[in-house]
Amino acid sequence: MTKLSTKHLLGIKEITADDINLILNTAESFKEVINRPIKKVPSLRDITIANLFFENSTRTKLSFELAERRLSADVVSFSAAASSVKKGETLIDTVNNILAMKVDLIVMRHPNPGAAVFLSKHVDAKIINAGDGAHEHPTQALLDAFSIKEKLGSIKGKKIAIVGDVLHSRVALSNIFCLQKLGAEVMVCGPTTLIPKYISHLGVKVEHNLRKALEWCDVANMLRIQLERQDIKFFPSLREYTMLYGLNKELLDSLSKKIIIMHPGPINRGVEITSDVADSDQSIILEQVENGVAVRMAVLFLLAGRA
Amino acid sequence: MMKPRIILDSKHFEITVTRLCYQLIEVHNDFSNTVIIGLQPRGIYLAKRIQKKLSEILSKKDIKCGSLDITFYRDDFRQKELVPNATEIDFIIENKNVIMVDDVLFTGRTIRAGLDAMLAFGRPNDVELLVLIDRRLSRHLPIQAKYIGKIIDSIASEKVKVEWKESDGADKVTLING
Numbered sequence: 001m002t003k004l005s006t007k008h009l010l011g012i013k014e015i016t017a018d019d020i021n022l023i024l025n026t027a028e029s030f031k032e033v034i035n036r037p038i039k040k041v042p043s044l045r046d047i048t049i050a051n052l053f054f055e056n057s058t059r060t061k062l063s064f065e066l067a068e069r070r071l072s073a074d075v076v077s078f079s080a081a082a083s084s085v086k087k088g089e090t091l092i093d094t095v096n097n098i099l100a101m102k103v104d105l106i107v108m109r110h111p112n113p114g115a116a117v118f119l120s121k122h123v124d125a126k127i128i129n130a131g132d133g134a135h136e137h138p139t140q141a142l143l144d145a146f147s148i149k150e151k152l153g154s155i156k157g158k159k160i161a162i163v164g165d166v167l168h169s170r171v172a173l174s175n176i177f178c179l180q181k182l183g184a185e186v187m188v189c190g191p192t193t194l195i196p197k198y199i200s201h202l203g204v205k206v207e208h209n210l211r212k213a214l215e216w217c218d219v220a221n222m223l224r225i226q227l228e229r230q231d232i233k234f235f236p237s238l239r240e241y242t243m244l245y246g247l248n249k250e251l252l253d254s255l256s257k258k259i260i261i262m263h264p265g266p267i268n269r270g271v272e273i274t275s276d277v278a279d280s281d282q283s284i285i286l287e288q289v290e291n292g293v294a295v296r297m298a299v300l301f302l303l304a305g306r307a
Numbered sequence: 308m309m310k311p312r313i314i315l316d317s318k319h320f321e322i323t324v325t326r327l328c329y330q331l332i333e334v335h336n337d338f339s340n341t342v343i344i345g346l347q348p349r350g351i352y353l354a355k356r357i358q359k360k361l362s363e364i365l366s367k368k369d370i371k372c373g374s375l376d377i378t379f380y381r382d383d384f385r386q387k388e389l390v391p392n393a394t395e396i397d398f399i400i401e402n403k404n405v406i407m408v409d410d411v412l413f414t415g416r417t418i419r420a421g422l423d424a425m426l427a428f429g430r431p432n433d434v435e436l437l438v439l440i441d442r443r444l445s446r447h448l449p450i451q452a453k454y455i456g457k458i459i460d461s462i463a464s465e466k467v468k469v470e471w472k473e474s475d476g477a478d479k480v481t482l483i484n485g
Contacts, residue, residue: 002390026390029376029378029379029393029394032394033394036427037427038428041380041427042423043379043384071379
């Protein structure tokens with residue numbers, strides 16, 4: 001395998017296990033590159049990339065921009081707040097106008113699920129989905145898989161629990177697809193209101209007791225409560241949520257084995273995870289961020305390399 | 308198709324590598340300020356072999372040898388699929404004399420990319436090129452090797468295949484008609 005089976009990265013669901021392994025292996029080379037004194041390689045010097053962020057983001061946007069610049073691509077960035085979208089322009093028009101300026105590749109985050117797929121059918125450029133609503137966030141899943149592989153050696157047969165607001169989480173869905181394709185067992189854990197009704201059809205275990213989920217798993221991926229997407233009350237109070245589903249040091253230390261703690265960020269300290277857990281030696285939250293740049297470099301390199 | 312022609316068999320292979328080592332010692336003495344860098348993927352076998360031989364001849368264990376991957380620096384990216392390999396250079400090359408090692412010198416494009424890639428690790432004092440096989444009639448760029456195992460005259464459609472004990476079972480160089 002030296003080539004991705006796809007022209008776009010729209011979601012993990014559409015790509016194969018071979019694609020994922022190719023991306024993770026390539027990312028290893030890029031991790032070495034970004035730890036050099038000179039962190040830049042000239043691979044994409046003739047490529048122009050547009051980052052279209054129709055939804056707020058710090059980490060993903062910065063991570064993509066750094067990855068693009070370290071591959072020597074030319075980068076234009078755009079955020080919806082300061083654009084003609086506010087004046088009523090449609091998504092296709094916005095993107096076609098950007099493409100008219102000779103852009104080769106588009107990285108897009110959008111609040112609507114399916115926005116990336118829609119775009120890939122209507123414009124002539126390679127598209128990378130940087131998060132579409134509560135649907136998929138493929139590069140996050142890839143960097144999570146990379147981080148788990150780096151820490152545990154392999155993913156096959158490992159047990160990963162995804163804890164928290166699974167209902168509103170694109171990270172959860174992409175992670176489930178990615179980890180299952182790599183042969184891991186996945187469990188979701190959270191209050192019934194935040195677990196999608198039919199999620200067990202994806203082949204994941206469902207657990208409503210945090211301690212049981214943590215005793216079962218090798219890795220716990222703690223999701224943020226996405227209050228901005230919750231138009232109704234899904235639980236009585238944040239305090240109650242924290243009491244039942246927040247991970248604190250006492251709970252972590254009382255487990256029979258040492259598990260790895262992940263979080264896709266941004267962390268709500270004291271809600272889904274306490275500070276002493278986030279900063280503990282079992283947490284790989286900052287490694288995830290570092291690996292994010294390497295994994296995104298790999299995705300950009302492999303997609304741009306496709307004729 | 309014509310029968311592949313053997314250019315170096317395992318005996319001459321050994322003799323050639325030994326000669327290259329003595330040529331290096333003539334110039335670099337005890338290798339105190341010299342490092343070896345093999346180009347991925349196939350140059351690293353020769354680099355490791357030379358490092359090992361030099362250690363034997365000089366009774367010196369700390370001859371530095373790294374491997375450099377040039378995938379991200381190639382000028383034919385997007386014309387063919389490229390798979391990156393590991394770069395492992397755990398020493399500083401700033402102000403060092405660098406011996407860049409590859410198995411076959413053909414168009415010179417790999418070496419060009421290698422020179423670019425090396426700059427990410429510092430500014431060497433001096434860079435020399437060592438190759439096992441020099442296909443001298445096929446150059447696209449003004450690049451020459453200083454240390455050469457064997458020069459051969461071949462046309463572009465022919466292929467030079469270098470096999471290594473470590474990966475292919477025996478040391479051998481053959482010329483194959485394309």
